[in-house]
Amino acid sequence: MTGELSPIDKAKFVAAKRATDYVEDGMRVGLGTGSTAAWMVRCLGEMVREQGLRIKGVPTSTRTAQLAQDVGIEVVSLDAAKWLDVTIDGADEFDGNLNLIKGGGGALLQEKIVATASDQMIVIADVGKEVETLGAFPLPVEVVPFGWQTTQALIEETLVSMDVLGRSTTLRMNGAAPFMTDEGNHILDLHLKRIGDARQLAMVLNQMPGVVENGLFIDICDAVVVGFGDGRVEVRDINAGTIEQAMLDFAETDNLFTDLVD
Template sequence: MANSELRGLVDNEKRRAAAQALHWVSDGMLVGLGSGSTAAYFIQLLGEALQAGKLRVQATATSLASETLARSVGVPLLAPRRGLRFDLTVDGADEIDPQLTLIKGGGGALLREKVLATASDYLLIIADSSKLVPQLGQFPLPLEVVPFALPWVLDAVAQLGGEPTVRVDKKKAPQPALSDQGNLLVDCHFRSIPDPTELALQLQAIPGVVEHGLFLGLARAAIVAQEEKLLVLRPGVAPADAVDFTKLP
């Protein structure tokens, strides 16, 4: 299969997962908007539904890029404030294991993504089939790191076997990539993460690590497109056909 054909199939899966997630949005909801290419499809479809008068929602975005996209398609945005909780956050993932433990942050928005995920009553992940893995770790685990602490963070991650590399800004190479908060992004190549909970504790204990990309116990469900199938995955429950779900389970 040619690369262009494969990209087309993956994009189609992303669109289909995003379109199915729109069925889970109810009128009047406060919605968290994720980051990345799959979440972008959802934001676009949400904007179309709002413009057609099918829904009324308000939202907060997990990245400046998603915020800009949401404004462009007419999604009303809320600024962060005390007491603000979201009925539903829809976001993508870089890897999803069978327990719906996630690696996120490939786009550099892991801190805001985790803030909104923890401020949400329901986190729904949307993904193409390539994101499903039997065990996390092949995708590099992102960290957001305070610039001053970088050398010591790299040393500590290396001792954990993470093979850390500072992410480079593709548009401004060789300058380092920065998060929306102005912090550095470090990608840790563990290859395999058999115990995400233990690794999360170890990373949290490193001074200078603002946040890591392991999302533990946050996702309530995932809609995953697999060619012509659309599946709903939930922790401890057998996969189900997504067409059977038109609201939050």
């Protein structure tokens, strides 16, 4: 199956596959949400079935929970797990300091809770997600439905004093209706183009009434596993200050993902 993948899908696959090296028998593992994270869940499921790997998975969304159960991973709640050994998740953008924008899939709140309750957070991404400065990808902000337009106006007013290039915001839709998160909230996407001070913006946004959480993940990620379309992987560890490169070998007939829908 991997021999038929596009270069970007192959990059996602090799990043996900390499990241499973962080998972050991008996661990409690945070399972991310999104297309790249779904490949990782499938890889872990294969390890459970074929290698006898024993882990407890804490999913960051209902769809990840369903996928994990489908591939044979034991799913538990974060309250039951209490603390996690590692969380592996994707990102919409990451910079040289391994700060992230997440929430393109709408699960940013659960993703941030799970990531911060882990000894390590490992991000898996194709090389196209790397940026010099965060902000090209719209920044998701989860808001409560009550008074969301007032919250939106407050955010737009506040952005005037922030170091950003764009200030437009849009309500995320699901067809004709507003998109709803697993917690029943809405998402405002902030089209900022460039974020000059991500740390400041994250703090300011979370002080606003009506804002539940924002998609800036600052000082949370410990390492990023970057996949390339030719099968190369690069592991950048922010704590150790190391960069490791390798070529990932995989079977051309691998059919892990024949029924995986992004």
